Amino acid sequence: MVEKVDYNNLPKATIKRLPQYYRLFKQLLDENTTRTNSRKISETIGIDAATVRRDFSLFGELGRRGYGYDTKILREFFAHLLGNDVDTYIALIGVGNLGHALLHYPFQRRNRLQIVQAYDVASNPLVGTTSDSGIPVYDIADIKSHLEEDHIETAILSVDTPHAQEVADVLVAAGIKGILNFTPVFLQVPEHIHVQSIDLTKELQTLIFFTINDIRIESDND
Amino acid sequence: MVEKVDYNNLPKATIKRLPQYYRLFKQLLDENTTRTNSRKISETIGIDAATVRRDFSLFGELGRRGYGYDTKILREFFAHLLGNDVDTYIALIGVGNLGHALLHYPFQRRNRLQIVQAYDVASNPLVGTTSDSGIPVYDIADIKSHLEEDHIETAILSVDTPHAQEVADVLVAAGIKGILNFTPVFLQVPEHIHVQSIDLTKELQTLIFFTINDIRIESDND
DNA sequence: TAGATTGTTAATCGATTAACAATC
DNA sequence: TAGATTGTTAATCGATTAACAATC
Numbered sequence: 001m002v003e004k005v006d007y008n009n010l011p012k013a014t015i016k017r018l019p020q021y022y023r024l025f026k027q028l029l030d031e032n033t034t035r036t037n038s039r040k041i042s043e044t045i046g047i048d049a050a051t052v053r054r055d056f057s058l059f060g061e062l063g064r065r066g067y068g069y070d071t072k073i074l075r076e077f078f079a080h081l082l083g084n085d086v087d088t089y090i091a092l093i094g095v096g097n098l099g100h101a102l103l104h105y106p107f108q109r110r111n112r113l114q115i116v117q118a119y120d121v122a123s124n125p126l127v128g129t130t131s132d133s134g135i136p137v138y139d140i141a142d143i144k145s146h147l148e149e150d151h152i153e154t155a156i157l158s159v160d161t162p163h164a165q166e167v168a169d170v171l172v173a174a175g176i177k178g179i180l181n182f183t184p185v186f187l188q189v190p191e192h193i194h195v196q197s198i199d200l201t202k203e204l205q206t207l208i209f210f211t212i213n214d215i216r217i218e219s220d221n222d
Numbered sequence: 223m224v225e226k227v228d229y230n231n232l233p234k235a236t237i238k239r240l241p242q243y244y245r246l247f248k249q250l251l252d253e254n255t256t257r258t259n260s261r262k263i264s265e266t267i268g269i270d271a272a273t274v275r276r277d278f279s280l281f282g283e284l285g286r287r288g289y290g291y292d293t294k295i296l297r298e299f300f301a302h303l304l305g306n307d308v309d310t311y312i313a314l315i316g317v318g319n320l321g322h323a324l325l326h327y328p329f330q331r332r333n334r335l336q337i338v339q340a341y342d343v344a345s346n347p348l349v350g351t352t353s354d355s356g357i358p359v360y361d362i363a364d365i366k367s368h369l370e371e372d373h374i375e376t377a378i379l380s381v382d383t384p385h386a387q388e389v390a391d392v393l394v395a396a397g398i399k400g401i402l403n404f405t406p407v408f409l410q411v412p413e414h415i416h417v418q419s420i421d422l423t424k425e426l427q428t429l430i431f432f433t434i435n436d437i438r439i440e441s442d443n444d
Numbered sequence: 445t446a447g448a449t450t451g452t453t454a455a456t457c458g459a460t461t462a463a464c465a466a467t468c
Numbered sequence: 469t470a471g472a473t474t475g476t477t478a479a480t481c482g483a484t485t486a487a488c489a490a491t492c
Contacts, residue, residue, distance in 0.1 A: 007435040013459055015437070019427035023406060037473065046408045050461050057475050065474040066468040082427055083434050090426075101323035107423055113430070154430060178433035180426055184245060186268045192436070196429035198420060201329055204312075204402055205241035205304055207418035208335070208376060211400035212305050213229040214414070215237070235483055259449060272485050279451050287450040288492040 005059055014055045020045050022078035026110055028071045037068030084112050089152045092118045093167060094159035095126050095137055102156055103133045116150055119143055144174040153177040161185060227281055236277045242267050244300035248332055250293045259290030306334050311374045314340045315389060316381035317348050317359055324378055325355045338372055341365055366396040375399040383407060
């Protein structure tokens with residue numbers, strides 16, 4: 001039950017599944033389901049039961065043989081593991097169509113992830129106002145001081161492709177440590193900066209390739 | 223140069239990289255760069271040079287030893303491979319905040335991917351109108367006949383989580399073959415239906431885990 | 445020809461999964 | 469105790485990468 005893990009040795013594939021486990025245990029607890037097991041988990045989220053058990057075992061003995069996993073315990077465990085027992089404040093960079101949607105996206109609903117600041121270039125009329133979501137939109141030129149006000153280290157990047165690298169440089173200079181990158185640009189950043197990319201066109205094209213060639217594959221996560 | 227591939231034997235990891243290769247060769251051609259090589263490709267998109275060469279070699283001899291790869295040839299090749307030499311029509315299901323942003327997202331800009339229909343439930347006032355993007359918004363109850371009009375087999379699912387499975391069932395019944403799933407639900411679909419999922423909260427939480435634990439990793443695609 | 449870079453092999457690495465002893 | 473299910477090992481599978489002969 002005690003953590004015995006150096007997170008740096010955790011398989012990357014396991015890390016990517018952690019949010020799925022966390023979400024599931026939150027759901028189960030909401031439904032007042034007090035226990036579950038690796039087979040049921042597998043059926044619900046599409047991850048092989050052996051993989052589930054192996055993933056969990058990396059963190060110690062989280063379950064009980066012959067019984068399964070206690071929902072409440074596991075939910076607490078993953079909440080803590082993912083830093084979701086405290087609030088995480090996030091800045092959104094680029095309030096265009098996509099940025100606007102992300103401002104309203106319910107990250108916060110069942111997680112303590114909150115976009116609390118937004119940025120755009122001064123020529124955007126939204127700058128200086130508070131968006132309909134209640135979040136202030138600042139001039140990107142003032143980013144450093146505003147980020148410090150709220151101790152923000154994470155940014156969502158949803159600017160136009162041609163500005164992606166230049167804005168990423170600004171974010172790094174302003175002290176951002178993690179970037180969720182919605183542009184299709186491979187960002188060049190110092191090695192201590194973390195980038196997670198979501199490439200919408202790539203996902204759609206991949207789907208279409210699988211579909212037109214009817215390539216058999218179990219449903220695709222990650 | 224001749225295709226010698228059964229696409230079903232293509233590594234899944236390779237397939238996911240194909241859109242990145244395609245995008246790069248389009249860009250290079252736009253910049254009037256007539257040739258490139260695996261090392262430069264690697265630096266630009268962050269995929270190991272040996273992986274690039276191996277991926278390409280799965281499709282035959284696409285390059286020339288001592289020279290590299292011809293931009294024009296490769297762009298044509300990947301366009302055809304990804305079905306981007308013809309138009310692909312897509313339906314968007316769920317015109318909320320995210321759906322609205324996706325309606326405006328420039329999938330089409332450099333690709334022949336077009337959202338040409340949108341759907342929502344009849345109670346949504348947008349239904350029966352044409353959205354500001356010029357795309358008609360239909361009642362989901364009428365989906366089957368409308369999809370047939372435009373020969374649509376691909377749908378983007380951006381409905382609220384509680385309705386995801388039920389709407390997916392409707393899509394399958396209406397003849398959809400591929401679903402780009404923006405909900406966090408693991409969709410249960412028949413085995414001939416392809417699902418590609420984008421889970422925004424999962425990506426953000428994964429980023430935060432990497433960031434707060436400062437886990438060293440090369441920038442993360444896929 | 446000499447130099448460059450591919451295409452491909454072989455080695456390595458990482459992830460998945462089947463199987464089962466441990467044990468609740 | 470008998471039944472259930474974990475935690476973990478060992479086998480397998482798939483993906484990456486280093487290295488280099490082939491060849492443009």
